[in-house]
Amino acid sequence: MAANEAQQGPxxxxxxxARDAHSLMTQLTRLGSLAxxxxxxxxxxxxxxxxxxxxxxxxxxxxxxxxxxEHTQLWLQQxxxxxxxxxxxxxxxxxxxxxxxxxxxxxxxxxxxQIPNFPTTIARLDGLRSPDxxxxxxxxxxxxxxxxxxIRWVLGQAFGLLPAITHYHP
Numbered sequence: 001m002a003a004n005e006a007q008q009g010p011x012x013x014x015x016x017x018a019r020d021a022h023s024l025m026t027q028l029t030r031l032g033s034l035a036x037x038x039x040x041x042x043x044x045x046x047x048x049x050x051x052x053x054x055x056x057x058x059x060x061x062x063x064x065x066x067x068x069x070e071h072t073q074l075w076l077q078q079x080x081x082x083x084x085x086x087x088x089x090x091x092x093x094x095x096x097x098x099x100x101x102x103x104x105x106x107x108x109x110x111x112x113x114q115i116p117n118f119p120t121t122i123a124r125l126d127g128l129r130s131p132d133x134x135x136x137x138x139x140x141x142x143x144x145x146x147x148x149x150x151i152r153w154v155l156g157q158a159f160g161l162l163p164a165i166t167h168y169h170p
Contacts, residue, residue, distance in 0.1 A: 082107045086140075090160025099123040106159060108139035115139045125156065 089104035096103060103125075105118040115136050119125040130148045133155050137144060144154040156163070 078112050079109060082109050082112050093160035094162060096122065096161065099126070103159060103161075106140065109141055110139055122156075122161065125152065125159070125161075128152065128155075 086106045086109075089106050092104040099122045101122070102120055103118070103122070105114045105120075107113065108115050116139075117132065118136065119128060130151055133148070133151050134143075137151070137155060137158065140158050142154065142158060144151050153163070
């Protein structure tokens with residue numbers, strides 16, 4: 001039997017077992033207080049989820065606004081580039097003295113492309129009629145009323161031409 005006892009270890013101490021069982025039972029009765037803690041943790045988790053949802057919503061709104069600002073900035077940059085090009089063209093055109101000299105083209109503030117059918121010389125401008133001139137002015141957000149001569153004068157001014165060169169009278 002001694003060989004058998006050595007393989008199984010020492011016999012149990014029932015006094016220690018009884019004390020440990022009592023301690024275990026005491027601890028098990030305290031598990032009921034964990035339900036309140038579990039509810040508090042669940043409430044905290046719900047609060048955090050709600051706050052994260054609100055933060056996500058706010059970030060999405062900020063992203064939407066930032067995208068709108070970027071689009072506006074791009075549009076403003078395009079407008080500024082078009083206005084700069086047109087001002088340079090007007091300065092150049094202000095130096096044109098002869099009917100056959102080339103005019104620098106202007107660009108549309110609507111499309112940012114060169115204005116379609118832009119006259120290449122003052123002589124070609126002189127040959128335009130109101131239906132040809134109005135679309136050009138609309139590309140510059142100008143909408144004059146009046147005779148062909150008046151509209152041609154407005155167009156010449158918009159192109160940067162000197163009134164003395166064009167001989168147009170408003």
